[in-house]
Amino acid sequence: MRSYNPDLTPPWKKPTAVPEVPAETDLVVEEAGSGFCGAVIRCEKTAEGPTVTLEDRFGKHRVFPMVPRGFLLEGRVVTLVRPSAVATPRTPARTASGSLAVPGARARVARAGRIYVEGRHDAELVEKVWGDDLRIEGVVVEYLEGIDDLPAIVSEFAPGPDARLGVLVDHLVPGTKESRIAASVSSPHALVVGHPYIDIWEAVKASSAGITAWPRVPRGQDWKTGVCDALGWPLNTGAAWQRILGSVRSYKDLEPALLGRVEELIDFVTAP
Numbered sequence: 001m002r003s004y005n006p007d008l009t010p011p012w013k014k015p016t017a018v019p020e021v022p023a024e025t026d027l028v029v030e031e032a033g034s035g036f037c038g039a040v041i042r043c044e045k046t047a048e049g050p051t052v053t054l055e056d057r058f059g060k061h062r063v064f065p066m067v068p069r070g071f072l073l074e075g076r077v078v079t080l081v082r083p084s085a086v087a088t089p090r091t092p093a094r095t096a097s098g099s100l101a102v103p104g105a106r107a108r109v110a111r112a113g114r115i116y117v118e119g120r121h122d123a124e125l126v127e128k129v130w131g132d133d134l135r136i137e138g139v140v141v142e143y144l145e146g147i148d149d150l151p152a153i154v155s156e157f158a159p160g161p162d163a164r165l166g167v168l169v170d171h172l173v174p175g176t177k178e179s180r181i182a183a184s185v186s187s188p189h190a191l192v193v194g195h196p197y198i199d200i201w202e203a204v205k206a207s208s209a210g211i212t213a214w215p216r217v218p219r220g221q222d223w224k225t226g227v228c229d230a231l232g233w234p235l236n237t238g239a240a241w242q243r244i245l246g247s248v249r250s251y252k253d254l255e256p257a258l259l260g261r262v263e264e265l266i267d268f269v270t271a272p
Contacts, residue, residue: 018069019076022083023052028093028101029080030072031064038062043082050082057099057133095132096250097263111138112163113269116153118144118170121241122200126168129251130262137270147178150185150192159189166265169194191268193261198223200258201244208253209244 021027023040030037031054038054041061050066064070068079093101115134117123123143127134134141144150147169159165167185172178172194182192197203198217201224206213217226224237233240251259 019078020081021071021073021078023066023080024083026093027073029054029078031062032070032072032077034062034064036062036064045082052080094250096129097133098251099133101132109138110140111269113139113159113165114157114163115139115141115166115168115265115269116144116150117141117168118147119200121245122168122170124241124245125200125203125248125254126262128245128248129254130266133266137266139266139269147181150181154185154187154190157190159187161189163189164269164271165190166269167192168261168265170200171196171198191265193264195255195258195261197255197257201227201241203255203258204244204248205253205255208249209247 023043025040027040036054038056041053041055043050043052051063052066053061053063055061066080069077071078071080095101117126120143123141126141150167154165157165169178169182169192172182173196178194185192195203202214211231215227215230217223225235228235228237228240247253
């Protein structure tokens with residue numbers, strides 16, 4: 001007598017086995033059905049079965065049933081299971097700006113809105129710290145050659161409800177030329193903010209840049225050249241900036257006066 005397997009399902013119709021992953025705290029996953037992505041906050045046992053609570057990068061919580069093949073981890077389908085009592089908590093993955101990282105996330109199609117910053121160095125610093133967040137939000141950063149061009153750029157951009165414009169200005173303090181030009185921008189769909197530093201270099205903490213303090217440069221002297229001279233660095237501002245930029249690893253290396261303004265611009269441009 002021949003022996004037959006009672007399961008007559010063709011091999012190509014059988015579901016492929018997927019790994020089981022313990023739903024440890026701070027594990028970042030995506031719920032397959034809704035696309036909601038977040039970090040594991042807790043697991044609970046309910047009458048209907050186990051559930052997992054996820055928190056996204058904006059602090060929003062959602063509860064999902066822990067069904068087979070219900071989640072994506074770094075783009076791969078997995079089955080979440082309740083962690084054992086001795087499971088070691090994972091360190092949450094964070095972007096350079098401090099936001100929860102979203103592994104495998106694709107860049108969003110660029111919004112009509114934009115953020116302008118004053119100079120190439122400003123743009124490079126924003127990209128290094130907030131680049132991951134900006135790509136997920138679909139926000140493009142461009143740079144002004146100088147604050148004098150701001151009124152013409154705002155007029156040409158023609159900001160509106162679906163195309164907001166955010167602008168970051170250097171040395172935006174009362175009584176300066178920068179403050180007068182910024183005040184001339186009156187569109188409700190444009191936001192101009194700034195930091196108090198003469199140049200974006202100063203927004204990097206001196207301790208992170210490996211110096212005691214940013215030197216004072218006499219009025220009338222080119223500030224970047226004066227800084228290099230005072231610190232005994234070669235008089236090559238491009239090389240000096242690469243040295244400074246290389247010292248920045250995350251938002252912790254930047255002054256709060258810059259951090260708050262950039263976050264404010266991102267919130268403004270991405271607001272519904």
